Amino acid sequence: MKAPEAWYNILADLDFDLPPDLPPPAYRDGARLDPQVPLSLIRQEMSRKRWIPIPAEVGRRYARWRATPLRRATELEAALGTRARLYYKYEGDNPSGSHKLNTAIAQAHYYKAAGAKRLAVATGAGQWGTAVATACRMFGLECVVYMVRTSLENKPHRRTIMEMLGATVIASPSDTTGAGRRFTDEHSGTLSIALAEAMEATKEPGTRFCAGSGETYSLLHNTVMGLEAHEQLAEHGEHADIVVAGLGAGSNFAGLAFPFLRPGFGPTRCVSVEPAACPKLTRGRYAYDFTDSSEQNPLQKMYTLGSRFVPPSMHAGGLRYHATAKIVSAMYDRGLVEAVAYQQREVFESAVLFARAEGVVPAPESAHAVHGAVVEAAKADRDGRSPAILFSLSGHGLFDMAAYRSYLDGRVDVDIEVTEEDIARSLAHLPAQPEPV
Structure with missing residues (x-):
C-alpha cells in the first residue's frame, strides 16, 4: 500500500x-x-x-520507508497461549530507528x-x-x-x-x-x-x-501510523478492538490511536502505557503547567507531575517527560482514552519474550506497548474474549543493549517507587492556576 x-x-x-x-x-x-x-x-x-x-x-521523503509493516505476532500468541489476535505496527525500519x-x-x-x-x-x-x-x-x-x-x-x-x-x-x-x-x-x-x-x-x-x-502538530504528523494500520488491518478482515502504545508526551500513542477514534470506525479501546517511574496520566494532576524548566513557554493545561519533577533512574529515557500532550490530556480527562502504568522489570520481561518469539528487539519505550498488549491478552483470556489487539513497536532496541544486559544480569530487579510526597513536592511548584478567558 x-x-x-x-x-x-x-x-x-x-x-x-x-x-x-x-x-x-x-x-x-x-x-x-x-x-x-x-x-x-x-x-x-x-x-x-x-x-x-x-x-x-x-510525501516523497516518507515514500522511502512508508508504508511501514503491520505484522501479526503469531509466535508471541503461541508463547502466551492466548486466543487474542496480536498485531504490531513496526516503526523501527527507517534511518532514525523510530516513529x-x-x-x-x-x-x-x-x-x-x-x-x-x-x-x-x-x-x-x-x-x-x-x-x-x-x-x-x-x-x-x-x-x-x-x-x-x-x-x-x-x-x-x-x-x-x-x-x-x-x-x-x-x-x-x-x-x-x-x-x-x-x-x-x-x-x-x-x-x-x-x-x-x-x-x-x-x-x-x-x-x-x-x-x-x-x-x-507533532501528534498530527504521526497519524500516518494509525491510518496505515487501519487500512492494513482491513486487508486482513480485522478491526482493532484494542490499541496499545507507550506514552511519553503523546506522539506515538496519538499517532497510532487517533485514526481509530474517528466517528463510525469504532468501537476501539485505546490504552496508553506509561512507566511507573513517571506516571503523569495515572497519578498526575490536570492543570496548567510549564512545558519545560525555562518557565518561559506558554502554559498548557495537561496532566502533569510538575516541570520540576525528576523521575528515578530508568531505562526508558524517552518516557521521562513530566507531562502529557494537551489533546491526549483533555481526552483522558473525558474518559475517551485509557492509561496504565507498569514497572520496568515486568516491561523487560515482556520485551525479552517478544524478542525471543518474534525476532525483533524492542526499544525500552516500545516494550511498554508490548507489555500492555500482553496484559490485555491475558485479561481477554480470563474473560473468554478473543479481541484483535494492535500495538505500536515504535522503535528498535539495538542501541539499548546496556539496559537489556542489566535485566539479564538481574540488576533490574527492584520496582521503582515514586511516593506521593515526591509528586506533591513537584506539584507544589505549579504556576498559579488562572482561569482562562
Missing part, C-alpha cells in the same frame, strides 16, 4: 474545545524566549479541518521554508535527536541536540549516530546555557531541563526550537 496523502486531525471530530494556552509569568514580566514556530505549523495547531494535506516534498522521523521530516520542511538555518532540540533516549539529525541532513540544516545526561551515558551509540549525521550533541544539563548552569554537574538531567536548554539556543540568529512529541 501507499503512504497516506494527508494527516488526520482529530480536533475536527472532538465535540469540545481544548483549554487555551496562556502566557507564562515571564511573558508578563517582559522576559521571554521565542521559539519562532513557523506560521504553517501554528495553522496546523489551530486547524479544525479533518484532513491536512501532506506536502509533496514530505519520530514522521514529524521530524515535516518540521524540517516547514522550518526550512520559514528561513531557519539550524534546529535546536532536546532528546531523552535519543530517538528524537536522531530523527531531527536525519531530517536536518535531508534539508541542509544544522542541528544541535541537548540529550539528557543519564541517557547519553547509557546510550553512547546514539551520540555517535547523531554526530555521524552532522549534529552537535551536548549532555544536559550543560554549562553552555543559563538553564543548564542552574543545575550541578552531578545532576542526571531531565527532559524538562534539556528542553529549556534547547529553547535558550534560539538566541543564536537563525536557530529555531523544534518540539518532538507534545505539540498538536
Whole structure:
C-alpha cells in the first residue's frame, strides 16, 4: 500500500474545545524566549479541518520507508497461549530507528521554508535527536541536540549516530546555557531541563526550537501510523478492538490511536502505557503547567507531575517527560482514552519474550506497548474474549543493549517507587492556576 496523502486531525471530530494556552509569568514580566514556530505549523495547531494535506516534498521523503509493516505476532500468541489476535505496527525500519522521523521530516520542511538555518532540540533516549539529525541532513540544516545526561551515558551509540549525521550533541544539563548552569554537574538531567536548554539556543540568529512529541502538530504528523494500520488491518478482515502504545508526551500513542477514534470506525479501546517511574496520566494532576524548566513557554493545561519533577533512574529515557500532550490530556480527562502504568522489570520481561518469539528487539519505550498488549491478552483470556489487539513497536532496541544486559544480569530487579510526597513536592511548584478567558 501507499503512504497516506494527508494527516488526520482529530480536533475536527472532538465535540469540545481544548483549554487555551496562556502566557507564562515571564511573558508578563517582559522576559521571554521565542521559539519562532513557523506560521504553517501554528495553522496546523489551530486547524479544525479533518484532513491536512501532506506536502509533496514530505510525501516523497516518507515514500522511502512508508508504508511501514503491520505484522501479526503469531509466535508471541503461541508463547502466551492466548486466543487474542496480536498485531504490531513496526516503526523501527527507517534511518532514525523510530516513529519520530514522521514529524521530524515535516518540521524540517516547514522550518526550512520559514528561513531557519539550524534546529535546536532536546532528546531523552535519543530517538528524537536522531530523527531531527536525519531530517536536518535531508534539508541542509544544522542541528544541535541537548540529550539528557543519564541517557547519553547509557546510550553512547546514539551520540555517535547523531554526530555521524552532522549534529552537535551536548549532555544536559550543560554549562553552555543559563538553564543548564542552574543545575550541578552531578545532576542526571531531565527532559524538562534539556528542553529549556534547547529553547535558550534560539538566541543564536537563525536557530529555531523544534518540539518532538507534545505539540498538536507533532501528534498530527504521526497519524500516518494509525491510518496505515487501519487500512492494513482491513486487508486482513480485522478491526482493532484494542490499541496499545507507550506514552511519553503523546506522539506515538496519538499517532497510532487517533485514526481509530474517528466517528463510525469504532468501537476501539485505546490504552496508553506509561512507566511507573513517571506516571503523569495515572497519578498526575490536570492543570496548567510549564512545558519545560525555562518557565518561559506558554502554559498548557495537561496532566502533569510538575516541570520540576525528576523521575528515578530508568531505562526508558524517552518516557521521562513530566507531562502529557494537551489533546491526549483533555481526552483522558473525558474518559475517551485509557492509561496504565507498569514497572520496568515486568516491561523487560515482556520485551525479552517478544524478542525471543518474534525476532525483533524492542526499544525500552516500545516494550511498554508490548507489555500492555500482553496484559490485555491475558485479561481477554480470563474473560473468554478473543479481541484483535494492535500495538505500536515504535522503535528498535539495538542501541539499548546496556539496559537489556542489566535485566539479564538481574540488576533490574527492584520496582521503582515514586511516593506521593515526591509528586506533591513537584506539584507544589505549579504556576498559579488562572482561569482562562
